[in-house]
Structure formats: structure tokens, C-alpha cells
Amino acid sequence: MNSMNRILKGNKVWAAALVLSTLLASCNSNTAVVPSATAGSKDAASVAQPQDLNSGTQYDTYTQTPLINPNLPVIHTSHGTPFIKANILNPYPVCNSAEDFRTVIYRVSDNWMPVGTLSTYNQTNGPIPLKQNTSRSQTISITVNGSQTETTSINLGGSASASQGGATAGGQTGIAYSLARTIGGQASYSLTWNVGQEIGPYQIPAGYTGEATYGFRAVNMSGTQQFCKPNGTWSTPTLWTAFVPMKSEVRVKLYGSSAEAAAADQTPDAHYVAPLPKPATGVDMTAPTQKLGLDLQPYMTVSSAKAVGFAGSAALHVKNVGSQRYYGEFPVVSFLVEVKTQAGPTGVDRLITPSWFSGAYVQDLGFDRASSTRSFLVTLSNPVEIGKDVTLAAFSFNDGATQLGRLENYVTVSQVGRVDGDTSYYNDTQVDSRTTTLDDFGNKIAGIF
Numbered sequence: 001m002n003s004m005n006r007i008l009k010g011n012k013v014w015a016a017a018l019v020l021s022t023l024l025a026s027c028n029s030n031t032a033v034v035p036s037a038t039a040g041s042k043d044a045a046s047v048a049q050p051q052d053l054n055s056g057t058q059y060d061t062y063t064q065t066p067l068i069n070p071n072l073p074v075i076h077t078s079h080g081t082p083f084i085k086a087n088i089l090n091p092y093p094v095c096n097s098a099e100d101f102r103t104v105i106y107r108v109s110d111n112w113m114p115v116g117t118l119s120t121y122n123q124t125n126g127p128i129p130l131k132q133n134t135s136r137s138q139t140i141s142i143t144v145n146g147s148q149t150e151t152t153s154i155n156l157g158g159s160a161s162a163s164q165g166g167a168t169a170g171g172q173t174g175i176a177y178s179l180a181r182t183i184g185g186q187a188s189y190s191l192t193w194n195v196g197q198e199i200g201p202y203q204i205p206a207g208y209t210g211e212a213t214y215g216f217r218a219v220n221m222s223g224t225q226q227f228c229k230p231n232g233t234w235s236t237p238t239l240w241t242a243f244v245p246m247k248s249e250v251r252v253k254l255y256g257s258s259a260e261a262a263a264a265d266q267t268p269d270a271h272y273v274a275p276l277p278k279p280a281t282g283v284d285m286t287a288p289t290q291k292l293g294l295d296l297q298p299y300m301t302v303s304s305a306k307a308v309g310f311a312g313s314a315a316l317h318v319k320n321v322g323s324q325r326y327y328g329e330f331p332v333v334s335f336l337v338e339v340k341t342q343a344g345p346t347g348v349d350r351l352i353t354p355s356w357f358s359g360a361y362v363q364d365l366g367f368d369r370a371s372s373t374r375s376f377l378v379t380l381s382n383p384v385e386i387g388k389d390v391t392l393a394a395f396s397f398n399d400g401a402t403q404l405g406r407l408e409n410y411v412t413v414s415q416v417g418r419v420d421g422d423t424s425y426y427n428d429t430q431v432d433s434r435t436t437t438l439d440d441f442g443n444k445i446a447g448i449f
Contacts (some may be wrong), residue, residue: 033183072274073223074105075330078180085233087112093232094327094383102234103383104332105179106363109268112251113140114215115193122204130210130252131200134193140216141190142178144242176242180219191216191245202252211253217246226381234381237361238287276365277377279414283425294422296384297323298335298413298431300447301306304439307341308353308448309408311399314433316392316413320384321427327383328418334379334417335428337395341372342448345404349374353396358382360392379417409449410434 003344045078078100087093097103118128120134134353175224193214204210298318307443320326326333338350339352347369354362359382400407437447
């Protein structure tokens, strides 16, 4: 029976990730038959509920529905020990060096991979069976690609196969396997259609054509991965992708005309991405009369030598101007960077190359031609200490010259992900680079790029 596991977490959140990776590896994948008319429905989700300290862990199994239903982003943290240990470099670490790893999924696609099709047109007066034995073997296996610059022992990077790391070993494949199940899928390390395996029988009514396409369902996941540095903070994220087989599947279609057959073939694969963030509206923008507890202030910097409106790089900083350490593991702390047109032709995109630092990650959210806006989402993973100024990202603008005139851009920055209790919208919403950008010496400069 296809299944997914709901894990009710106890007093320690770290236990859920370890148990999920270890115990779910014993589940097997079964062949499923999915009629073309079947509609997806929401999967059961794991919900954390308070429990007594010694109440143990409860497992509930539910029937898998045809489509996954991920709630993105998915943050998976693998802990080596049940507590965070202070170290000589950092009295308040957020992870344990050489033990903890963090994987974040931003995009998921649920893919159908056909292998072969058998078809029958029933010209008789009664139903007939549609069946056939496969004539060749076909296998797909789990594959993972992480960082190529760090060793596997450091950040679970590089390429891996099922034989190189399992869920119990905590390898890349084990993490991908667990994450596929977390978002509602039935994961497998490999799936095979063998020679001579029977497809069917499926009953075809008189006057109808029946098709049975056999193949595989798999999920592709993309995101980032980090390891814990010696000072107990997360490393700069590296790109991470995983291809995870879900199950062998047969899709059966019945149609009475070629038009119905064409319509049946237009069902697209399901693709899931994190919702597009938006700046806060209708909030109090009044500056406080005294220092707030939780308060981050973003701003841009450029070199004093950069000419206004020409090519160059601009850095995104964030300063903790509050009276408390600012840190949130979930929901994620994030900033929306919107590059807009100051002058020149509208609806024209410009090449902007992002880079990221201090454990932050920059997602390119694409270009909106109607508003002449290219958006980026900058996500933090490390705390910002009281009074500290941290460089999160840099954006390199190419030359804005076009046949219709030179492009000039400005930037607005808005905090869109914040920890509970942060109400400091006055200095972190729609922050305009034209009035808040600083040069190398801390002087205000026109933030036009």
C-alpha cells in the first residue's frame, strides 16, 4: 500500500528529522493504476502537537493520493546530537560544526515518465481485455547533485547514488528520500519495469479505444544545502537538486474519438514553487520614539567610484538596530529586492548577476515586463547580533545601454519574512535605494544603477 508518514513531534524538533530519515527507508513502492479522470487531492500533513516528555513518537499511515501537495519552502535540518553545543568561537551557535546539515527546497516538480504504451480499438459488440507483457527492461534510480567544492564528509555534497548513502547513513540520497516523503510522495531508491511483466488486463467497452501507458512517477526537487561552520553558523548555501523515483505507474485512457484522445494528452506535469512574496501594505510606518526589541534595517552600498546610472555592483546590507539578537529558523527571515526602472525604455530587462554571503541565499524570481521589475528574494539562515551590520548579497549590473536608450535602475528592499514580535515596518518596507544608499565612507549617494 502506498503511504506517507505523519510524525507528531515531541519535546525536541531534531528527533523528527532523524527518525524520518532512518525509519522511512523500509517502505516499499508499489505499482499503481491511475485513470486519466482521477483528480488530485490534498495529502495529509504532519502537524506538530505538544506531548509529554516521555510520551514517545507516534506514527500514522495514510493512503497516498495521486498528487503531492508540498507547502514550500521545506526546511530539513539534520542534527548529529540532541542539543546545540557552545564553542570557543561563538557562545550562541545555531548548529554544531561537522555534525549538522541544512537542506531547503524552493521548487518541486511531479513528473510523469512514460516507458511504453499499448493500445486497442474495440470493434466488437462487447468488452475486451487490454493486456500485454513488456518487451524490455527500464530502471530509474535516485540521483542527487550538491556542491562540487566541498567534500561529502563536510556538507553531503557531490553526486551520490543509492549505494553511496542511505537514509540510515544520513547521506545525500537519504535526505532526498526523506524530503520526497515529507512533501507527500511515496519515495524509492530505484524502480524497474522488467521484461515479461504483465500490463493489464483492462476492460475496453465496445466502440472505444483503450490505451495503457506504463512508466514512472518521480519528483525533481531544487534548493540549497549548507553545512555548519566551525563557529556554529551556517555556511553560504550551495545549489542542490534531487531526482527521486516515487512509483511505477500505469495510466489508462478510454476515448471514443481522436479529439478525446488529443484532449486527454494535454494534462501537464505538476510544478510547485514557493508563493511570490509581496511587500507589506496597510502597516504602521511611524518611526518609534524608542529602540525596538526586534528591528532589522536593510540598505544598499556602492563604491564611491561608481558613476550614477552605469554598470557596477551594489551590496545589500542589513543592520540590527534593535535591542535583541535577531534569529528565526522558521518561518524564514527574508527580504524582497525589486529592481525598477528609473529612466530609459520600459519593459526592458537588464542582466543582473547576484551573489550571496553570510549564510544568505538569493533567488531570482524573474522579470515582470508590465511593471519593468526584476525581483530577487534574499533568505537568511544565520542570526544578526545586536548592533551588527551584515553583508547579505551583491547585485552586479551590466551596462544598461540599449538601442532605445540607456537603462537606469533603482532598488526597493522590503522585509517579507520576519520573526514573531517584529513590527518594525517603518525602516524595512519599500526602502528606496535613491535616498538610502551609502558609499565606501558611509556618505549618502544616489542609488541609481
